[in-house]
Amino acid sequence: MMMTIVAWVCGVLLSLAGAAAVVRIVKGPSLLDRMLASDVLLIIIASALLLRAALTGDLIDLVFVLIVAVVGFLGAVTVARTVAAREQG
Numbered sequence: 001m002m003m004t005i006v007a008w009v010c011g012v013l014l015s016l017a018g019a020a021a022v023v024r025i026v027k028g029p030s031l032l033d034r035m036l037a038s039d040v041l042l043i044i045i046a047s048a049l050l051l052r053a054a055l056t057g058d059l060i061d062l063v064f065v066l067i068v069a070v071v072g073f074l075g076a077v078t079v080a081r082t083v084a085a086r087e088q089g
Helices: 002-027 031-056 061-088
Strands: none
Touching: 002 031, 031 061
């Protein structure tokens, strides 16, 4: 019973955080704001996958968390290099 309540509370909080991150992606005034918001959204997705793994005991979600982490890292590096090249040129 208590685990169900905790899961629902975590789900609602992750949903609210995801909605706030999507709003920042849409309204972000700069590329760096949008990239930071997309990194936060990827962390929220990874957290939701970890919550599902904790609830179901299915470890396949850990593979998806690793994939999300790699995609987030590569995206952040790409944007950082693009912004650095834009500032130099």
